[in-house]
Amino acid sequence: MPIIRVEMLEGRSAAQKQELVEVLSRETARITGCGLEAITVVLEDVKRDNWGIGGRLLSQPRVD
Numbered sequence: 001m002p003i004i005r006v007e008m009l010e011g012r013s014a015a016q017k018q019e020l021v022e023v024l025s026r027e028t029a030r031i032t033g034c035g036l037e038a039i040t041v042v043l044e045d046v047k048r049d050n051w052g053i054g055g056r057l058l059s060q061p062r063v064d
Contacts, residue, residue, distance in 0.1 A: 003040045010045035
């Protein structure tokens with residue numbers, strides 16, 4: 001039973017999330033040979049205040 005966890009910045013529409021879940025599920029089932037009903041996808045929206053890259057939060061303005 002594959003479980004796919006996706007963390008991404010918030011802001012995607014429900015339609016985008018639905019398409020992502022459909023495609024990830026379908027392709028994982030195809031590649032692994034298991035049934036579509038065995039695939040679990042967990043989407044987690046992360047606020048920019050809770051995501052850091054290169055030593056800074058993404059919610060902070062870039063300083064070059």
